[in-house]
Amino acid sequence: MIKLFKNIKGIEWLFVSIAVGLVVFNSWLDMEIIKCTGTLVGLITGGTATTQGLWQVAGKMIGIALGAFGVNFVSNIVASYTSTHIAKRLRREIFVKVNSFSMEEINKFSTASLITRSTNDINQITQTLFMAMRMAVRAPSMAIFSLINVVNVNLTLSWVTAVALAIMFALIIVMYFVVVPKFTEIQQKTDRINLVTRENLTGLRVVRAYNAEQIELDKFDKANEDLTKTRLFVSRATSFLSPTMNLIMNGMYVAIFWLGAYLVGKNIVGYQDLTVFTQYSMHILMSFMIISILFIMLPRGVTSAKRIAEVLSTQNKIVDGTVEKTKRLGKIEFKNVSFAYPGSQESIIKNINLKINKGETVAFIGSTGSGKSTLINLIPRFYDVTEGEVIVDNVNVKDYKLSVLYEKLGFVPQKALLFKGTVKENILYGKRNATDEEITQALDIAQANFVYNLEGGLDYQIAQGGQNVSGGQRQRLSIARAIVGNPEFYIFDDSFSALDYKTDKALREKLKEVTHNSTTLIVAQRIGTIMDADKIVVLDKGEIVGLGTHKELLKNCKVYKEIALSQLSKEELE
């Protein structure tokens, strides 16, 4: 609960207090209206009523009602403003924070979870705060005011209310223990339905090819039966709630009058007291009912608050350095570099020493898990080395101001990711002030001339994540994006795999024309892609097991030869 309030800061506290104060005041006014009815009825039973006197009381009631409306109006605005304001601030804070994360932190939470935290959890908090400021304040204050009034009217009668309240609590507690645990069960069983359906949908071709529809149906049937059973139990159990609550309330009402009759007879209370008493008692029951609902609702907000706090309080592992300027030397050096994923005992990269000079094209190859991608991911500091140093232009990457380091790099990730916006805007990521000519050239090199066939050409709108262009097209645009910046270093992290051989080849030939001034690092799976590199680094289980040209490696590197032979026949390799 405290976590939830921790998200409120500075001036927001003032707003929150105003909202809370207004809600409490409003509940008090509501009580006053009931009191007025008592006065009014009392005037009549006391025999002192005049038309004018009655109108006076009614006038007061209307006045209070309008006043309460005003208070309500303002508190509503304050509460809405405060909760949305807090949400807005939190949403921004978390967005900025996540953007500052390195891969280590991202992986700790997983991207999917971070997305949920930035969207659903924030919404959940907004809702909870708004509700807390309104209902969670109103219900208890109504309950307290009503309790005071009830006791003031008559202690004996209050016992009736107390009994009704006790019965209601018993009911709620039974419900809470019988039904609420089933909610988690329903969730799990719904997940199960989801799983089975998803399985069926993703394997549709296989299911049909093997005529296995019935197997899938049976599985679904079982999951469905299971879910229905629990659901049936829950909805049957909850169907008791409303009728029982009504019975309790009306029973209380009757009991108050019944018992009240004797008290009136003995002149202990008046009829007017009975009429207000019933109304206060109703408010008490209702308020406690709402409070118990809040007890189910609030924990959700608290969970969300916890999840957000987790993100915001995460210490960034990778921090900015100070070096702002270096010469364009085109040199990268790995010095005794070892790396183990956080929490893992085993190093995925072991003691790598490698010097790369200006203008060179260096390729990295090895089987899955050999650490080739991981190795080059150390250059942009997606992770930091566990041991050793990665040195770019004679400066340790850790000492760079990150933005300066990144300006040197033209990075093409394994998974080509584009952003919502035009093709042009996407290319401009590589160089903010690129001219149209530069863009055209980059597209041409990247074999991305298909752009001109799209509707609007360079102004073609790319959908979120680039969903409306094919994988190969995405990849080529992401390469063009790197080319346009004429970076000091090109890093291709297995970026050619989505291209067919022909495009792959044409692209590399064109690229060669412009990269002589840059240093190029390529991670690849296909021998064809890297055959013509100046240096090929063969990695196996995190270690360099071969270094040389294609021809050299074929002769003296067993691992390389094995990879090559698995892809091309002997004659083809010659």
Next chain:
Amino acid sequence: MAEQNKNSTSTPPRPRGHGPMGRGMAEKPKNFKKSFGMLMHMLKPYRWLILIACLAAAIGTVLYILGPNVTKKMGEEILNHYVIIDGKQVGINYRHIAEIGIWLILLYAASSLLNLCQSYIMASITAKLTKNLRNKISEKINKMPLKYFDGTSTGDILSRVTNDLDTLANSLNESVSSIISSTGLIIGAIILMFVNSWQLALITLASTPVSLIFTVIVVKISQKYFIRQQKYLGEINGEIEEVYSAHNVVRVFNSENEHLKTFDIINNNLSTANFKANYLGGIMHPIMTVTSNIMYALICVIGGIMSINNPIFLATVVTFFTYSRYFNDNITQIASVSTTIQTTVAAAERIFEILDEKEESDESKKPYFDQVFKGDVNFENVKFGYVKDKEIIHNFNQHVLPGQKVAIVGPTGAGKTTLVNLLMRFYEVNSGSIKIDGINIKDMTRAQLRSLFGMVLQDTWLFEGTIKENLTFGNVGASDEQIERACIAANVDHIIKSMPGSYDFVIKDESFSAGEKQLLTIARAMIENAPMLILDEATSSVDTRTEELIQKAMDELTAGRTSFIIAHRLSTIRNADLILVMKDGDIIEQGTHTELMKMHGFYSELYNSQFSKNAPIEEGN
């Protein structure tokens, strides 16, 4: 989850689960009448039970509405305390009070019991109805042509099976129950108000239009902001999703600030819309409170004036408070139920949409061909296009002899799976025919046709279940010996045996690597032991050694079977009996490797491009 708890109690004010203020955002059905009609049709089998429920609800409501009127009698008896006739206090008759009290308790108990019956029955019906619908969708999924799924996202279908059905279940239960009781309470309240005092009744009724008008105005205005809020929420989720999933790229291109700018703009818009929607939504309650409070004051004063000389009438006034509360509460209730009904019907509509989809044609009349198939495949004048006017296979003719190996090659996106789709009748040819051992595949049942093919796809699909279940998917009766033999041949036996529980190991998402999964699917195809095969060749994400294993297993599998191979690497298919070269959906060349190389066409270009001609070594020469 707590919504269910709330939905079943009709008294406290409740926010909906969907947003800060759910009311304005209810999804609207496209064709209310039709979907509503279908929903009613679905409920038809339960009509007698529903009738009983309605009857129970009706009687329960009548009893409930009579309650306050009986309570009034008690009040009147108490008020006798203040009545003085001929200078003598009339006084309270306690016996009478007790009688009324007992009657009242019985009345309310009966009413609650009947209402309980009603909601219990409805809850059961809804649960059963949703279960049936869910099963129907599942059955439907396995009956619809693949075309549907290629055009619809998995997420969308999933959301219909879970979200929409849940919405339907929750809202159907709620709306049916509250419609019956709310209408009953409103009508009853009106009648009894007039019976008690027409003057006070008129005051109550007069205040209703006032609060209704206000509500309508506020809803109208707030609707705009709810829609906006929803829109910006979608936008910001999109932005967040995009930036987070492209985190590396965002950083490496130093574009955090640009994205933050975009984010700030959307965030501000969202916040503004959020605020307006929130407070406009929140204003409804105060408006209704203030009108009902003013009405309350008016009843007090008019009723008071009427009872100055007749204190007994006070009991009527107090009863009026109750009735006018019933009246107002249930008007609100009906208003919110009408949005609930919209949601119900909208959810039902999305479910019916699926159930209404065209199914694959009925085949119960097709004969079963009881013969041993050799795997002779003949394509005769086959024409096909995914879209009506866009034919992509024009007049394809080819005779594939039993045991031959047909390879399909072409760049990514060339439509290599088209032929597979036709062979398996995932899609039907536009014209022409495909014959297997002389029998047109259209004359066979799909089930028999598909049983003739074993299939190994690039997308290695295994389900949650034991290894054995996964392997015998296409041949449930396979013996343990058969299974083991296939697994040994597929080089996967030792992997399986190293798992806890061996063949009974339950496969979870991450149990096996991509390569191991591939081997398992190969074993599965072996166990099915069909005369023909469809192979989608290896993935790029498999390490070299596993790749070799897979290749060996594939060779083992294709031996003696007519096989269609979607090839990604050209080196492995040089010995194919027929190579079909596809580009942009078309078959542009066909022949053996040698024939195709001689043509110097697209294939030879494709083939040669694997080996960079100007590799430095050769440049040196």
